[in-house]
Amino acid sequence: MRTTTTLAAAALATGAAAQNYLGFNTGSTLADRSAKFKADFLAEFNTAQNLVGAPGTFNAVRLYTNIQAYSTDDPIEAFEAAIETNTSILLGVWASGTDNIDNEISALQKAVTKYGKDFTDLVIGVSVGSEDLYRNSVTGVANGAGIGTQPDVLLGFINDFKKAVVGTALASIPVGHVDTWDVWPNATNKAVLDAVDWVGVDEYPYYESGKNNTIENAPALFDRAYDTTVSVVGGKPVWVTETGWPTTGPNWDLGVPSVANAKYYWDNVGCRKLFGKTPTFWYNLRDSNPDNTMKFAITNQLSTKPYFDLTCPTTFDYNPSSTASSSASSTGTTTPSSSSSTATTLVSTASTASPSGSGSRTSSAVTASSTALFVSLL
Ligand SMILES: *[C@@H]1O[C@H](CO)[C@@H](O)[C@H](O)[C@H]1NC(C)=O
Ligand SMILES: *[C@@H]1O[C@H](CO)[C@@H](O)[C@H](O)[C@H]1NC(C)=O
Ligand SMILES: *[C@@H]1O[C@H](CO)[C@@H](O)[C@H](O)[C@H]1NC(C)=O
Secondary structure (H helix, E strand, O other): OHHHHHHHHHHHHHHHHHOOOEEEEEOOEOOOOOEOOHHHHHHHHHHHHOOOOOOOOOOEEEEOOOEOOOOOOOEOOHHHHHHHHOOEEEEEEOOOOOOOOHHHHHHHHHHHHHHOHHHHOOEEEEEEEEOHHHHHOHHHHHOOOOOOOOHHHHHHHHHHHHHHHOOOOOOOOOEEEEEEHHHOOOHHHHHHHHHOOEEEEEEOHHHOOOOOOOOOOHHHHHHHHHHHHHHHOOOOOEEEEEEOOOOEOOOEOOEOOOHHHHHHHHHHHHHHHHOOOOOEEEOOOOOOOOOOOOEOOOOOOOOOOOOOOOOOOOOOOOOOOOOOOHHHHHHHHOOHHHHHHHOOOEOOOOHHHOOOOOOOOOHHHHHOOOOHHHEOOO
16 A cells, blocks of 8 residues: 555656656747747747757747736737647746736636646646746845845745646646756755755856866766756756757856857757756757847757757767766765755856846846856855
8 A cells, every 4th residue: 555655656746757858948028128929939839849950859848937928917928839839838937026926827827718728738837936046045146146036935936826726727737946056955945945846957067167167077067066956856856947058159267159069068968968868948949138148049040950960979078987077976976965065156247147038027037037057066
């Protein structure tokens, strides 16, 4: 009996992660800050599914908000575009710069009523918030990263969301929170960790100044942050909700944007570690944060022919079991307490370097967003 119950619980807990979704992130606005409408989302989803050479079908999407830009609480038109293209949806609830998520919930309820099962069958989960605890942290504040959220407030929003979907077709979707990797070992955030079904992590080795953030070392930096996250979340599924390497823009310490480096990162992080192995939302198909001078899009103007060959190699330049990266694999066994002690040195930077766009209609809370980026590892 006990075994059966345990297995059932395990199946429930891991069911959401059992499918290794492939997708991109998409905000509610374009690079000129105007609203995205259905046609914009349709163009993105069609390109994503038809990328030449892709190592799988990019038929999932991560949103930052349920709310259509220019409206108070209308459902984002990405939902209709997703229905027409059979795109799986990781919902986002914008949770900073507000004392309630009523409009987010209202927009979602309208969508459930309007589209029914066509919509709800596509929903694979929800993130309540995006990097709110990073922006709220000492470093986020020092970096002018924008308005964040205290963990107790975020916890309230998570509970509000769960209550709102009781008795609806979305009642059993896994509820998570997306944040930068260093947020998860921080004991002050533990109530949020305890409240979620899955953990979303954003990782950008490119921004890790002072940590040998060369492209050659990026896979090792990625693995150390990822392994640290996995080691502190108590077995909860970890989804990689943002990662990528810019093709253009200024150098960031030893991090150099280029198409060749974006290809190296795709191969040695995406292909080696993520695609088909864990739910992954790459950053990004299209740039939409005008404040960020680094451009992360893997293709020009939604062309299905990307800047570089997306085909995955069969062998990788980075090979953790045989090289200097032995330190990377050893961090997999790091205990929560030791990792939290090593995880908190942060490198300051300007807020404009953050790549994430966001979904909020309140652009001040949005454009200043993000980032994992400035987090150093040791
Ligand atoms: C929609 O996509 C899912 C995989 O995400 C697939 O199993 C299903 O068959 C597709 N449905 C249609 C109508 O193509
Ligand atoms: C740890 O988390 C708390 C609550 O989110 C935050 O106030 C604090 O700044 C974080 N600590 C560090 C070192 O970032
Ligand atoms: C940076 O990392 C690369 C790849 O692991 C390595 O070859 C190089 O020696 C490192 N440089 C420094 C200064 O540690």
